[in-house]
Amino acid sequence: MPVRLGDLARYIGATLHGDEGCLVANIATLDTAEAGDVSFLFDRRYRNFLKFTAASAVILHPAELSACPVAALVTADPYLAYARASSLLSPPPAFDAGIHTSACIAPTASVDASAHVGAFAVVEEGARIGSRAFIGPGCIIGRAVRIGDHSCLSARVTVISGASIGQRCLIHPGAVIGADGFGLARDQGVWMKIPQNASVRIGDDVEIGANTTIDRGTFKDTVIEDGVKLDNLIQIGHNVRIGAHTAIAGCVGVSGSTRIGKRCMIGGGAGIAGHIEIADDVVIKGAASVTKSIPVAGVYSSVWPAREDKEWRRKVARFNRLDKEMIQRRNGARSGVNARNEGESL
C-alpha cells in the first residue's frame, strides 16, 4: 500500500526535503533499496551507502542531510522514525475470520465472530477469544482463559486455565503461559508439591517470545504489565510482577516472587534471584546475576568478558591464590617490621 512522502513524514514526525506526492511502498536498507522504497540511516557504519542509494527517500539525522542524494525525511531520532515507517509499511498480514473445521472448541467457550482459530487449535470450557484475535494452528487455550481483542498467538502457544491475555498482544510459538510454579516443601528428604492456585495476568501490548515460559502464581497471579516485551527462551517464575514497558532479552531467568519495575531493560542471559525488588528504570547488562534488590535506577552488571583461555586460567588461578598472598604479604610485612625492630634492638 503506497504512501505519499508528505503523509509518511507527518506519520513518523520527520521534516520532508523533497516531493510531497512521491509514493513509497516498502522499506529497505540503503544498499538494497530501489525506486519506490524508503530507506534509513541511523548507524554510522552504513554512511558510505548513502550517496549510492537508489531509494526514493531516506530517513536520516539533520547532520546527514547535505550528503543525501534523494528526498530526505529529517529527524533527530532516525531510528524511531524508521521503526514508525516500517510498522506503517509492513503491517501484520491480514487474516480471515472464522474457525478452522479441525479446531476443537468447547461448547461453553466463546469465540468472537471476527476472530480466527486455526487448525488443530483447542479452546477449552469457558474460554473467551476477543474480536479480531488470531489463534494460530496448534494453540491450546485452557479453561476460562481470556484472550483480548486484536491479540495474536501465532502458532502452538499454550495458555493454561484461568490466565488472561490483554489486547494487541503478540505471542510466539512454543510459549507456555500458566504452567505450575516451582513450589516445593521438603518432608524428610522428599519433596512435597505446593499447589499453584493463582494464575497469570498479562496486560495490553505485551510481546512474548518463542518457547518463553511464564508460571502461574501460588496465591497471587503472576503479572506482566502493559507494554512489556519478552524475547525467546525466558523463564518467569511464579508470583513475579514485571512493570510496564520493561524489555527483557533472550535466555533470562526471573526467579519466583520477584518484582521488576517499569521501563527496565534486562540483557540476554541475565539471572534474577527470587524474592527481590528491582526499581523502575533499572538497566541490567547481559549475563549479570542479580542476587539482591536494586532500589535505585542505574546500570548494573557482573559480566566477565571472555579472554584467551590460557590467560584467563592464569588469572583465575592468581585470583584463587590472592587470599593466601594477602595473608603472606601481611605476615611478611609484619616479620619485616619485627626484623627491623630486632635490628634496632641489637
Add this chain to the structure above:
Amino acid sequence: MPVRLGDLARYIGATLHGDEGCLVANIATLDTAEAGDVSFLFDRRYRNFLKFTAASAVILHPAELSACPVAALVTADPYLAYARASSLLSPPPAFDAGIHTSACIAPTASVDASAHVGAFAVVEEGARIGSRAFIGPGCIIGRAVRIGDHSCLSARVTVISGASIGQRCLIHPGAVIGADGFGLARDQGVWMKIPQNASVRIGDDVEIGANTTIDRGTFKDTVIEDGVKLDNLIQIGHNVRIGAHTAIAGCVGVSGSTRIGKRCMIGGGAGIAGHIEIADDVVIKGAASVTKSIPVAGVYSSVWPAREDKEWRRKVARFNRLDKEMIQRRNGARSGVNARNEGESL
C-alpha cells in the same frame, strides 16, 4: 471439600488450639483469607497480618501462638504443614476417563480404560498408557513409550520412542523427553552424527517443567530417579543420571554423561559440565558453573553479584591488570633490593 480442623491438624502433623469441628475448605494468605479458610505464617515479613486475619485457623510456629486471634495449628515446621494442608485442600482437578474423538491412537497402543487422552494427542505403536493417567491435548507419545499410572502430561508434551515415565509424574507443556543427545565426531572438519540408541527412564513422582528437554542416551538410558523435581527450560544431556529427590531450578544445563547424586539442590541458571560426578546432598547456588566433580556434600557457588556498572567495569579492569601489577611489584621489590645492595657495595 470442607475438612474438620481436627482432621486437618492430624493430617498436617500440627497441634490444634481451637474447635475440632470447625470446617475449612480453602487455603489463603493471612490478608486475603475469609471465614472458612485456613491460613499460614512461616515468613516473618507477614507477621503483622496475623492479628487482622479473618481466617478460621492459622498454621504457625509455637512462637507465634500467643499473637494468634483465631484457631491455631501449631507446628515446628509451618512451611511443611502449609504444603500438606494446601495439597489436601487443593487436589489436582478431576478428569473424565476416555479418549477424545480427535486423538490418534495406533492400533497396537494400549490405553487404560480409566486414562484420559485429550484432543489431537498422538499415541504411537506399542505405547502403553497406565490407569488414571492424563494425556493432555496435543501430547505426542512415541512408539513403545510407557506412561505410568496416575501420571499427568498436562498438554503438548512430547515423549519420544522407547522412553518410560513412572507413576504419579507431572509433566508440563512443551517438555521434550527423549530427543537425540548431542553426539558428534569430527571427520576432517565436518561433524558426523553418532546415533543415540538408548532412551530415557523417568522414575515415580517426578515433576518436569515447561519446555524442559531431557535427551535420550547413546548406549545407556538417561535416568531421572524417583522424586526428582525439574523446573522450566532445563536441559539434561544424554547419559545423565539424576539421583532421587534432587531438585533443579529453571534454566539449568546439565551436560552429557554427568551423574548427580540424591537430594541435591541446584539453583537457577547453573551449568554443570559433562562427564563429572556430583555427590549426594550437594547444594549448588544459582548461576554457578560446576566444571569438575564434587565428591563431598556441601554448598558450592561461583556467582558474581551484579553491581553498579561503572564500578564493576573498574573492578574488572583492575583484575585484568593484576598480573601485570604483581609482576611489576615483584620486579620493583627486587630492583629495590638490588639498589640497596648496590648502595651497600658503594
Add this chain to the structure above:
Amino acid sequence: MPVRLGDLARYIGATLHGDEGCLVANIATLDTAEAGDVSFLFDRRYRNFLKFTAASAVILHPAELSACPVAALVTADPYLAYARASSLLSPPPAFDAGIHTSACIAPTASVDASAHVGAFAVVEEGARIGSRAFIGPGCIIGRAVRIGDHSCLSARVTVISGASIGQRCLIHPGAVIGADGFGLARDQGVWMKIPQNASVRIGDDVEIGANTTIDRGTFKDTVIEDGVKLDNLIQIGHNVRIGAHTAIAGCVGVSGSTRIGKRCMIGGGAGIAGHIEIADDVVIKGAASVTKSIPVAGVYSSVWPAREDKEWRRKVARFNRLDKEMIQRRNGARSGVNARNEGESL
C-alpha cells in the same frame, strides 16, 4: 542388517585383524556387547573391559591391539571410526511415504509423493516438502516454507512463513524457526515493534535441537550454513549468520546481527553479544560471555569454576575490597615515605 567385518573395516577406514567374513549387526559397549556385536575403545577409562569383552570385534587404537582378545579394527582415530560404524549399523528408522489422514495440507502446498506427513501436521499455502522428507506429528510448516530432500522434522517443529530448510537436516521437537526477532525502538518510554520482514535460511546437513529457537531477520535472512549442529534450548537472534560446520552446545544465546565463523565450537551456556564477529575456528568454552569480536582463532573463556560457598564468598568480598586496598596501600606507602622524610627532617 549384518555387515561383514571386511566391509565394515573398509567403510570406517580401519585395518582388520581378524576374519573378513565374520558378521556383525549391532554396536555396543565393551561390557554389554555380545557375539555379533562390534564394540569400541577410545576412552582409556574403559580399557579394563577390553580383555573380558564378548564382542565379535573391537574398534581400537594400534596401542591397544596387543590386549584385544577378539578381532580388531585398528585405526588412529577410533572415536571417528566408531561414529562411522554406529551410523552404518544404526540408520534412522525407515518410514512410509504418504500423508496422514488427519494432516492439514493447503491446496497450494506441494508435498513430494515420497515424503511423509504425520498426524495433525499443518502445511500452509505455497509450502514445498522435498522427496523423502519426514514431517512428524504436530509439525507446522508455514506459508512458502521449503523443506529440502531427506530432511526430518521429528515432531512438533514450527517453521514460520518463508523459511527454508536444506537437505538432510534433522530438527528435534519444539524447535521454532522463523519467529520474529526482538526488534524494538523506544518512543517516549514505550516500545514500538520493528517488523521482521526477512526470514531464516538453513543449509544442508544441519541439526537443530529440541526447543531451540532461531529468529527471522529484519532485512536480511538469519543464516545457518551447511553442517552446523545446534543442541537443545539455544537462542539464535535475528540477522545472525553461523558459519558452516560450527557446533553449539545447549543453552547458548547468540544475540542479534552477530556473525560466527566456520568450524567454531561453542560450549554449553555461553552467551554471545550482538553485532560482533567471531572468526573461523574459534573455540568458546562453556559459560563464557563473549562481549566483543574475536578476530583470531583460538580458545576463549571466562568461566569461574564453582568452589565451596564460604570460601567463594570470602574471595568475592576480598575482590570487592581490592580497589580500596590498592588505594590504601598506595596512600600508606606514600604516607610511609612522608613519615620517613619527616623523620629525616627532624
